[in-house]
Amino acid sequence: MFTVTKNSVQSSLSKTSYVAIAIFCATLSFITHGIQNINVTIKENLFYPAEVIIPAYRKVKITFINQDDTPEEIDSFDLNREKVVFANSSAHIFIGPLKPGKYRFFGEYHPNSAVGFVHVVDGSEIPDAD
Amino acid sequence: MLTNTVVFFLRDALPIFWSIALLSLLVADKRKWMISGGIAGSILCVILSLSIPKVSAMLDGSGYELLHIALMLVNYVIFSWLYCAHENFDNGNDLWIAAALALACMIALNATNGMMFFASFWQPAGANQVLLLGALLGLGICASVAMLLVLLLDPIEQKAFARILLLLFAAGQVSQVANLLQQIDWFSSEQLWSTRQWVSDENELGQFLATLFGYNSSPTIALTLFFIIALVTPLLVRRTCSARLQNNLEQNHETD
Numbered sequence: 532m533f534t535v536t537k538n539s540v541q542s543s544l545s546k547t548s549y550v551a552i553a554i555f556c557a558t559l560s561f562i563t564h565g566i567q568n569i570n571v572t573i574k575e576n577l578f579y580p581a582e583v584i585i586p587a588y589r590k591v592k593i594t595f596i597n598q599d600d601t602p603e604e605i606d607s608f609d610l611n612r613e614k615v616v617f618a619n620s621s622a623h624i625f626i627g628p629l630k631p632g633k634y635r636f637f638g639e640y641h642p643n644s645a646v647g648f649v650h651v652v653d654g655s656e657i658p659d660a661d
Numbered sequence: 662m663l664t665n666t667v668v669f670f671l672r673d674a675l676p677i678f679w680s681i682a683l684l685s686l687l688v689a690d691k692r693k694w695m696i697s698g699g700i701a702g703s704i705l706c707v708i709l710s711l712s713i714p715k716v717s718a719m720l721d722g723s724g725y726e727l728l729h730i731a732l733m734l735v736n737y738v739i740f741s742w743l744y745c746a747h748e749n750f751d752n753g754n755d756l757w758i759a760a761a762l763a764l765a766c767m768i769a770l771n772a773t774n775g776m777m778f779f780a781s782f783w784q785p786a787g788a789n790q791v792l793l794l795g796a797l798l799g800l801g802i803c804a805s806v807a808m809l810l811v812l813l814l815d816p817i818e819q820k821a822f823a824r825i826l827l828l829l830f831a832a833g834q835v836s837q838v839a840n841l842l843q844q845i846d847w848f849s850s851e852q853l854w855s856t857r858q859w860v861s862d863e864n865e866l867g868q869f870l871a872t873l874f875g876y877n878s879s880p881t882i883a884l885t886l887f888f889i890i891a892l893v894t895p896l897l898v899r900r901t902c903s904a905r906l907q908n909n910l911e912q913n914h915e916t917d
Contacts, residue, residue, distance in 0.1 A: 566846075590849050601781045604774065608862040609879065611840045615725065615777065617714045623722055625846040640778060642665055 566592050566625070571647065573597040573616065576638060578647035587631045587653045594623040603645060607636035610649065627651075663795045669778055670799020671865070673771045675806065675872045676834065680767045682807035683830060686814055686823040687743060690757040698761035702768025709769055710776040723845040730838050732770045739763040740831035741895040744824050745902060806869075826873075828895055833875020836888035843883065850883035 567586075571593055572579040585591045595605055597616040605614045605624070616622040626634075629651045638645025685691050709716075709728075717725040739759050746756060779792065814823055843849055857878040861867050870876035877884060 590846070592846075602777055604778075609857075611877065611879065611881070611884070612844055613840075614844065615713070615717065615774070617717065620714070620718075622717065624844050625849075628849060628851055630852065639669065640665075640781060 566590055568592045568594060568623075570594050570596060573599055573603050573638070573645065575599065576603070576641040576644045578638075578645060581646070582648045582650055584650045584652055585627065585629070587651050588628040590625060590627040592623055592625050593649075594621055596621045601640070603641065604639035605636060606639040607634065607649075609634040610636060612636070613639075663791050663798075666792055666795025667799045667802070668868075669775070670796060671802060671868055673775045674799060674803045675868065676771050676830075677764075677767050678803040678807035679810070679830060679872050680763065682810040683823055683827045684743075684760045684763065685811060687820055687827065688756045688760040694757040694760035694764065698764030699768070701761065701765035702772070705765055705769040706772045706776060709773045710780070713773060713777070726841040726845045729770065730841050732766050733835050733838055736763055736766040736770065737831050737835035737891060739766070740827055740834075741898070744828045744831070744895045745899040828892065829874040830872070831895075832888050832891035833871070833873065835891045836875045836877075836884050839881065839883040839887040843881065848883065850881040852879050853882050853885055855879045 567589070569583050569585065569591060571583060573595060576599065583593065595603075595614070595616045597603055597618060597620060600618050602615055602617045605612065605616060605622075607613075610626050610629075612624050612626065614622050614624050626649065629649075631651050631653045634649040634651065636647050636649065681695070684694070688694060713725065715724075716728055720727060739762055743756070743759055743763070746759075779796075810826075839850070855878060860870065860876070860878060862871060862876070862878050867876060867878065875888060880888075
């Protein structure tokens with residue numbers, strides 16, 4: 532009798548946790564759905580494109596695709612971001628909301644060649660990122 | 662390449678040397694915690710360096726940030742405990758174990774990037790000399806700064822200033838959690854102010870201040886809040902603990 536009660540409690544608990552996880556995932560996907568994604572490729576220790584244009588006061592996801600055989604650490608003092616992108620793989624960071632302006636980022640392992648900018652602009656003159 | 666290596670070393674190794682200097686001013690049994698913490702940290706660093714690509718890919722690409730956050734929080738708890746620990750604990754084992762753990766976490770946090778940097782650029786011949794020279798220069802600067810701190814503060818024989826420096830260092834380090842959480846989109850926060858025109862994070866002074874108290878030329882609201890909470894909490898805990906300890910002593914005195 533006790534085992535049945537214990538099992539039923541466990542099953543209701545697991546159901547509740549599944550529902551909670553589902554709600555959490557749904558909320559997360561709803562929140563992140565509207566976020567613009569911009570791809571930046573790392574090739575021969577250079578960023579392509581070297582300048583990305585994003586809207587002001589909006590959150591944006593930047594995905595770095597490293598096509599080199601060595602890792603690169605994306606660093607930006609202006610954006611307060613730091614992320615290692617391993618060889619032949621990709622990694623993403625979220626930035627914003629940001630005020631209009633130019634924000635520098637660079638590859639910490641190749642700071643002289645791997646330099647890029649995030650250009651934050653006001654208004655509607657933003658081209659399609661992808 | 663030489664300048665890059667020196668700057669890279671300054672950024673990643675200075676917090677390790679700074680924490681060693683502060684801990685050596687506060688915690689006795691230097692040989693015990695330095696050796697055990699150093700060995701544990703090095704092992705942890707090698708394990709992390711080997712597994713970091715897999716860890717990074719975990720949890721929708723947030724594994725690297727979450728691992729850093731976990732290590733930063735462990736470090737902060739230990740440093741705060743060391744700040745709050747009363748002089749009565751000075752002879753116990755607790756202090757040197759805590760110091761060893763803190764050192765191990767600091768090495769794991771900061772040296773993993775360095776390991777990856779060296780692994781990427783280490784070649785059978787050629788650039789190795791420049792790399793080694795840069796590493797030696799960086800190590801020399803970090804060791805000199807740490808030695809200077811110990812030489813300046815040790816003769817004072819008062820731990821109060823070293824404790825405050827430790828608390829500032831701990832709060833500065835843990836406030837970076839805010840940036841990492843924003844990076845993985847757990848929340849967002851706007852920039853509060855910019856002091857880049859006076860002291861940039863990119864120059865040597867900015868780097869030194871970043872190590873000293875987590876200086877950031879363009880902090881967000883979240884980062885500033887994290888710093889204030891991280892700074893004030895141990896202060897309040899220490900004050901409460903001291904008051905309680907004094908009350909107990911007075912009560913014991915009265916019963917005697």
